[in-house]
Amino acid sequence: MFHSDLTDFFASAALPGTQTIIEAVQTQGMHMQTRQRVVIVGGGFAGLEAAKALAGHGFDITIIDRENHHCFQPLLYQVATAALSPAEIAWPIRSIFRSARDVTVLMADVTGVDPEGRYVAAGARRIPYDKLILATGAGHSYFGHDEWAKHAPGLKRIEDATTIRRNILLGFERAELTEDAKERDALLTYTIIGGGPTGVEMAGAISEIARKTLARDFRRVDPKTSRILLIEAGPRLLPAFPENLSAYTQRALERMGVTVLTNTRVTGIDASGVDTSTGRIESATRIWAAGVGASPAASWIGSEADRAGRAAVTPWLKAPVHDHVFIIGDTAAMKDARGQPVPGIAPAAKQMGRFVANVIKAERDGRAVEPFVYKHSGDLATIGRKAAVVKLGRFELTGFIGWLVWSLAHVYFLIGLRNRLLVALSWLLTYATFQRGARLVTREPRVDGTAIDRQAGSPGEARLPARSNSQPPSSMEAPQARNPMSQ
Numbered sequence: 001m002f003h004s005d006l007t008d009f010f011a012s013a014a015l016p017g018t019q020t021i022i023e024a025v026q027t028q029g030m031h032m033q034t035r036q037r038v039v040i041v042g043g044g045f046a047g048l049e050a051a052k053a054l055a056g057h058g059f060d061i062t063i064i065d066r067e068n069h070h071c072f073q074p075l076l077y078q079v080a081t082a083a084l085s086p087a088e089i090a091w092p093i094r095s096i097f098r099s100a101r102d103v104t105v106l107m108a109d110v111t112g113v114d115p116e117g118r119y120v121a122a123g124a125r126r127i128p129y130d131k132l133i134l135a136t137g138a139g140h141s142y143f144g145h146d147e148w149a150k151h152a153p154g155l156k157r158i159e160d161a162t163t164i165r166r167n168i169l170l171g172f173e174r175a176e177l178t179e180d181a182k183e184r185d186a187l188l189t190y191t192i193i194g195g196g197p198t199g200v201e202m203a204g205a206i207s208e209i210a211r212k213t214l215a216r217d218f219r220r221v222d223p224k225t226s227r228i229l230l231i232e233a234g235p236r237l238l239p240a241f242p243e244n245l246s247a248y249t250q251r252a253l254e255r256m257g258v259t260v261l262t263n264t265r266v267t268g269i270d271a272s273g274v275d276t277s278t279g280r281i282e283s284a285t286r287i288w289a290a291g292v293g294a295s296p297a298a299s300w301i302g303s304e305a306d307r308a309g310r311a312a313v314t315p316w317l318k319a320p321v322h323d324h325v326f327i328i329g330d331t332a333a334m335k336d337a338r339g340q341p342v343p344g345i346a347p348a349a350k351q352m353g354r355f356v357a358n359v360i361k362a363e364r365d366g367r368a369v370e371p372f373v374y375k376h377s378g379d380l381a382t383i384g385r386k387a388a389v390v391k392l393g394r395f396e397l398t399g400f401i402g403w404l405v406w407s408l409a410h411v412y413f414l415i416g417l418r419n420r421l422l423v424a425l426s427w428l429l430t431y432a433t434f435q436r437g438a439r440l441v442t443r444e445p446r447v448d449g450t451a452i453d454r455q456a457g458s459p460g461e462a463r464l465p466a467r468s469n470s471q472p473p474s475s476m477e478a479p480q481a482r483n484p485m486s487q
């Protein structure tokens, strides 16, 4: 029986003490009404922070994520390059909220939102809400060339990292196997597209694998002869950092044996290599670190989106036409105080998560809240062992000190003491011995239980076709290789 039915019942009965009971039921009813259902789509940095800030404050919170885990994306490249195992950088979302009885975690792929009906759709399932927080992050953007995705996987999820790890390690294994010199060269050529922090980190780490970790493990090939190419369409690496730090980064990578190709546009990617504005590169392993595109959340609620697909928001991070829908993290197109886009980085996502939790509490309590103000704490990128660039306000750090600051910052932000210790220990071992403990070539399971042995996307691509004189397709649009990670 609902509280209005109970009220009617006692009112009509007009028994002694009825008034008190009616008041009690009404009070209880008001309490029930104020206990709002907050649904958070996405258990990334933004969504988790919002849930943590709302937990224990009188809401029924539901987190929906298509994965069962939260992934610490800043260290994904370490999984992709065999330094860390997936479990060291990912945590089951429900275990994070084990003690929060008001937080329910649902593993489901959200397919749409009905802002009028106030429910989230996950296939045929409907999850109702009073307040909705969309925190679905970003995906890859191939600048209109989605067909490149299967030839050059990007790095966003644990599966991406293990796919890339497999491709990198298979390159060496197959090079050891082949008798064909041309094929061997291509197998030992690693091409990374995009000179932002992820591209720089990947290039540095692959160079360390080739020149240090694997140097003595092969008999028929010398991993040290591998070519590692980092392609950037713009004039310099790490465009969001000051020019001197970009120059330092390029020098450091070149010292590590990486070939840096700036002012070079990628015009085509296929199963055997990459076409660029300066020529063709035969390369068995291609990694995409150039473009980020937001999730489809803007289209779910019929909101405007910017060129990167991020949804327009009000200064309170709300959807412009739906007062009860918040959009945060990489999914939101928000400007900072200087009118620049708030960068797609973890601290910004966390700040937004905390902010909307505060707005939701304030609205319930009848308080006003000032608009969101983003506070930028700095930019960090690692290049490799003993080398990183750090910009914290006016302070700039490079080299070993920079690497130390970068390492401490990342260990500090890891969830849980156990993972902090594990990661710190793994790094210490990698640092001291050059060994990478997670050097596993794993195969993807098929539905029938057998395994797919594939490289860079689709079955059969592992064979390296010797394509030598292909012309770059002239109709392809030139990508703007911009890495927004560090903006």
Ligand SMILES: Cc1cc2nc3c(=O)[nH]c(=O)nc-3n(C[C@H](O)[C@H](O)[C@H](O)COP(=O)(O)OP(=O)(O)OC[C@H]3O[C@@H](n4cnc5c(N)ncnc54)[C@H](O)[C@@H]3O)c2cc1C
Binding pocket: 041, 042, 043, 044, 045, 046, 047, 064, 065, 066, 067, 069, 070, 071, 072, 073, 074, 075, 076, 077, 108, 109, 110, 111, 135, 136, 137, 138, 155, 156, 198, 295, 328, 329, 330, 331, 344, 345, 346, 347, 349, 380, 485
């Ligand atoms: C390789 C890499 C390296 C990075 N390095 C750094 C760094 O060093 N420092 C830094 O500050 N930032 C870094 N970033 C950026 C940072 O990770 C992001 O800015 C941050 O993760 C954004 O948080 P978010 O909560 O908006 O999205 P995410 O953390 O991406 O979380 C989104 C969540 O939504 C879920 N989801 C998406 N769609 C659906 C759906 N339809 N249904 C259900 N669930 C869904 C996803 O599974 C995911 O859990 C890096 C990013 C990458 C990819």
